[in-house]
Amino acid sequence: MKKNPYNLIFISVIVLGTIAPFISYFIVVQMFFLLIPFGVILLISLLLFIINFIKYNIKVFKLRSTKIIIILPVFLFIQMLSTYSVDKIQKLRSEQIITKLENSKNIYPNSLDTTFGIKYNK
Numbered sequence: 001m002k003k004n005p006y007n008l009i010f011i012s013v014i015v016l017g018t019i020a021p022f023i024s025y026f027i028v029v030q031m032f033f034l035l036i037p038f039g040v041i042l043l044i045s046l047l048l049f050i051i052n053f054i055k056y057n058i059k060v061f062k063l064r065s066t067k068i069i070i071i072l073p074v075f076l077f078i079q080m081l082s083t084y085s086v087d088k089i090q091k092l093r094s095e096q097i098i099t100k101l102e103n104s105k106n107i108y109p110n111s112l113d114t115t116f117g118i119k120y121n122k
Helices: 005-022 024-033 035-062 064-069 071-103
Strands: none
Touching: 005 024, 005 071, 024 035, 035 064, 035 071, 064 071
16 A cells, blocks of 8 residues: 555644744744745745646646645645634633623632633733
């Protein structure tokens, strides 16, 4: 049975894309040094995909070049999706904390125990 290396590469890109937004140093490097190269690569990838789609029609998804040029867009999309989902989760958690504080009849505490990295100080 022939193993497909693209599946392993694709899964590792998804995992790295999910983890990457939480590595602050990587985000700094990506924003300051890799923003323009990533943009150029994305444009070239889109252009090559459109050309291959016109040339090969439906068979474009079986081409090796399509599998290679899709790696960076998938990585960036997974990063955006991960950042968006974490933002929504943190927003829900903070709204729960605010609701809990507003509903309490007691005096507001100086600090509140939180579990997901949200800091509350009066």
